[in-house]
Amino acid sequence: MSKKDALTAAAAELLWERGYSATSPAMILERSKAGQGSMYHHFAGKAELAIAAMTHMSDQLRAKIETALAAADTATARVNAYLDSERDPLAGCRMGRLLHDHDVVGDERLRAPVAEFFTWLTDRLTEVLADGVRSAELRPDLDVATTAAHIVATVQGAYVLARAHQNPHEFNRAIDGAKHMLANLRA
Template identity: 45%
Template sequence: MDTRERLVESTRELLWERGYVGTSPAAILERAQVGQGSMYHFFRGKSDLAQAAMERTAEVMKQQIAADLLGPGSAYERISGYLRRDRDVLKGCPVGRMTLDPEIFASEPASEPLEEMFSWLASAMRDVLEEGRRAGEFSPELPAQQVATALVAVVQGGYVLARAAHEPARFDEAVDGALALLAAYRRPQR
């Protein structure tokens, strides 16, 4: 891994672990095992590096989610697969956690990759739900956009519930509830 990549990957890890405020340039340099000049050779400063790291995190997440949502199976099975995917729920969502950081929230440019990621996710889920509706898997009354947004909220809320209770099972309860609600729109398969 070259120096720029080590900086970006180290920042991604630290942002997920500590948030923006808790991630110092010194910690980034130590984790990446590079000198201060290296950071400023590739980036204007911490905010520029953090922006690159958040964009990378969103891109990696999109690839993982697309693999779940575009894989084989019915629409319900693919959404269930995404929701039930193995996660470190007590660590939280690397994108969702950044939305809680006051400096990221206060900066529109810094929060753009986060908003874009969640919009993309809701659209991808909506597309799968609409596909299921067109295929007759779901009732025509299924409000695809609203349900997709609710499913994104369930995942993010599930992280919060699990972290608050220090109990991963709370995430699973939220997912089970969401899938039970979605199942109410399923049509019997012939």
């Protein structure tokens, strides 16, 4: 692994663990075993390195979600597979976590990769639900876009509850609520 890749990987880990503001270049250098010169050679600064790391995380997450969505056939089962896909509730969502950082939301370049991820995720779930409506599995009058947004919001909020109580089970409680809701949407 090149120093550049090591820096990106270390930054991605730290962004997940500590967020953007609370992650210092010094921490990234220590974890990646790179020197300060390498970092400022490959990246213009902390922000550029973070953007590279965020893009990398986004790509990984998308692939993982696509795998979950492909693991079943009915729309309900596919969304449930997404809801059940492996997570670390106390660590938080790699992407959503960053949005609570003042510096990320305030910088268009930093927010863009996160916004794109959520646009993609919501659209992807909307498609799956629309498939369910077309196949008469789900109610014909279902507002698929609203429901998709509700599901995405539930997952993000479930992380908040788990962190509030420092208890991973709180995450699953909210997720169970989403599953029950889905079951109620069948035609």
